[in-house]
Amino acid sequence: MEIPSIDLKEYEYTLPEDRIAKFPLEKRDSSQLLEYRKGTIQHHHFFNLPDLLNSDSLLVYNNTKVIPARLIFQRQTGARIEVFLLQPLAPSRIMSEIMTSKKPVVWETMIGNLKKWKEEETLQGIIQIDAQEVILSARLVNRDLMQVEFSWNDSEIAFVDLVEACGETPLPPYLNRKAEENDKSRYQTVYSEKEGAVAAPTAGLHFTEEVFDALRKKGIQEAALTLHVSAGTFQPIKVKAVEEHPMHSEQLEIKRETIEKLLLHSGKVVAVGTTSVRTLESMYWYGVQLIENRGNRFEIEKLAPYGSRAYLPTRKEALQAILKEMEQSNSDTLFGTTSIFIFPGYKFQLVDGLITNFHQPGSTLVLLIAALVGEDWKKIYQEALDSDYRFLSYGDSSLLWI
Numbered sequence: 001m002e003i004p005s006i007d008l009k010e011y012e013y014t015l016p017e018d019r020i021a022k023f024p025l026e027k028r029d030s031s032q033l034l035e036y037r038k039g040t041i042q043h044h045h046f047f048n049l050p051d052l053l054n055s056d057s058l059l060v061y062n063n064t065k066v067i068p069a070r071l072i073f074q075r076q077t078g079a080r081i082e083v084f085l086l087q088p089l090a091p092s093r094i095m096s097e098i099m100t101s102k103k104p105v106v107w108e109t110m111i112g113n114l115k116k117w118k119e120e121e122t123l124q125g126i127i128q129i130d131a132q133e134v135i136l137s138a139r140l141v142n143r144d145l146m147q148v149e150f151s152w153n154d155s156e157i158a159f160v161d162l163v164e165a166c167g168e169t170p171l172p173p174y175l176n177r178k179a180e181e182n183d184k185s186r187y188q189t190v191y192s193e194k195e196g197a198v199a200a201p202t203a204g205l206h207f208t209e210e211v212f213d214a215l216r217k218k219g220i221q222e223a224a225l226t227l228h229v230s231a232g233t234f235q236p237i238k239v240k241a242v243e244e245h246p247m248h249s250e251q252l253e254i255k256r257e258t259i260e261k262l263l264l265h266s267g268k269v270v271a272v273g274t275t276s277v278r279t280l281e282s283m284y285w286y287g288v289q290l291i292e293n294r295g296n297r298f299e300i301e302k303l304a305p306y307g308s309r310a311y312l313p314t315r316k317e318a319l320q321a322i323l324k325e326m327e328q329s330n331s332d333t334l335f336g337t338t339s340i341f342i343f344p345g346y347k348f349q350l351v352d353g354l355i356t357n358f359h360q361p362g363s364t365l366v367l368l369i370a371a372l373v374g375e376d377w378k379k380i381y382q383e384a385l386d387s388d389y390r391f392l393s394y395g396d397s398s399l400l401w402i
Contacts, residue, residue: 003306004345006242011370012362013381021390022175024186029208032389032396034380036373041383046206046397049355050214056267057353059215060258062201062275063224065192067099067160068167068184073123073138075116081123082112083138083148084170085163085198086231087249094335095196095228095251099160104151110231111146119143127166129157136162160195170198172234172393174360187393194253196228202393203273203356223261226253227279227338237362245364247302247339252279254334256326259283262350263319270353270399274365277351281305282338284349287318290325298336305346315350343367344374353401358384358391373400 025031029047044052053059069085088098090106098105111117123138134154141147152162169179169187179187189204190212215222232248239245262269262280271277282300289304290296291313313321326334344367354372358381359365370377380398389396 002308002345003243003303004343006343006367008237008240008242008362011366011377013378013385015361015385015391019385019389019391020174021392021394021396022177024182024205024394027208028190028206029211031206032387033206034384034387034389034396034398036376036380036398037401039376041380043387047208047211047214049211049399050218050220052399053215053218053220053270054267055219057220058261058265058267058269059220059222059272060262060269060276060280061189061191061204061207061222061224061272062227062229062279063189063191063193064197064201064226064228064275065195066169066188066197066200067163067195069163069170069198070168070179071125071138071163071166072168073125075121075123077116079113079116081114081117084110084112084231086110089147093251096194096253099163099195100158102155102158104149105159106141106147106149109146109148111148114143114146125166127162129161129165134162136166170231172199174234174392175394191224193224194226194228196226196251198231199229199233200393201227201229201273201275203276203397205394206397207272221261221265223258224255225258225276225279227251227275229275233365236360237364242343242367243303243341245341247341247364249299249337249339250275250278252282252298252336252338254279254283254336256323256332256334259319259322259326259334263316263323268352269350270355271351272355274354274356274368277348277354277368278338278340278342280350281342281348282336282340283322284315284318285340286336287321288313290321291317296325296329298334300336300338300340302339302341304340305342312349318349342371344370346371348372348402351402353399355397355399357393357395357397358389360392369400372402
């Protein structure tokens with residue numbers, strides 16, 4: 001696949017401010033659901049989803065869990081400094097390991113009011129955990145790169161406990177409001193499990209236990225994977241050549257049983273959210289990498305899918321190559337990173353359908369939708385606007401078929 005020329009203006013649309021859902025609905029599955037199939041559009045509610053999927057479908061969702069990534073410290077002068085967690089650096093770069101660490105940790109961050117933070121100054125905050133006071137300290141390791149070391153005075157407490165106790169929910173900037181108590185639960189899927197995301201996989205916010213019960217009664221299978229969504233998901237495209245847009249690397253974690261389910265499955269694979277799509281497609285390209293003997297390190301680059309190839313392995317061949325590698329390394333869990341950028345011209349390898357919300361104009365996510373459904377993305381979005389759908393993270397949903 002050669003890199004196509006993309007005119008970003010073709011992927012813009014007008015989104016009125018009042019169409020952005022600032023708050024979630026009280027009942028998750030009462031959101032509207034637009035279904036697109038072979039050029040036709042039908043309107044439903046999310047609780048109708050089980051009726052719209054064939055019984056031989058496999059639903060793949062992202063079980064990452066949003067961490068309260070905004071940490072607020074107060075200097076003795078009264079100045080407020082916000083430290084926003086981005087990526088772990090030490091003692092491990094693996095999210096699951098750093099979140100459970102009981103020793104000092106170093107993170108790449110964004111820092112609000114950095115100029116007020118003196119070079120040798122240690123910021124401290126007192127946190128209440130299980131009726132005891134814990135002192136959390138923050139020290140600049142590298143000001144230019146905004147690397148911060150966190151330490152605390154209780155070796156029985158894990159870093160995740162501290163973050164959960166004192167952090168604020170990192171709502172998307174376009175909501176333009178402060179997080180409220182309700183956001184702690186509503187900006188989280190009912191199946192969230194693996195701490196590490198700083199943004200929710202919002203397509204999953206519509207699911208309820210009632211919807212899952214109905215899916216299982218119909219015989220629809222499900223599989224989980226993990227991609228820790230980074231703040232880069234909100235970064236607007238500012239470059240003329242779209243392919244030069246910097247895609248942030250995001251960590252992923254996939255269990256052997258998920259790969260085995262995909263390998264044995266003969267029906268439609270439906271991804272819940274763009275993060276699941278990016279993980280599934282990254283898996284395919286990792287399998288290609290193994291088949292082509294280009295090393296076994298799972299790091300999918302931004303433009304990995306593009307470029308000419310004489311032969312592309314099948315879905316089955318790619319998955320078999322991954323399982324073989326896991327068997328040889330005696331591993332049940334696949335850890336990796338991906339910066340994959342999916343835009344029009346891309347051919348999907350593992351995904352047949354997508355459940356997703358409605359995204360910002362001219363964003364990387366709109367480009368992904370256009371890659372999936374072609375020019376009909378404009379028809380879909382206009383229909384949603386005309387039908388009073390709610391947009392973005394807390395908005396309504398869609399079910400799109402290739």
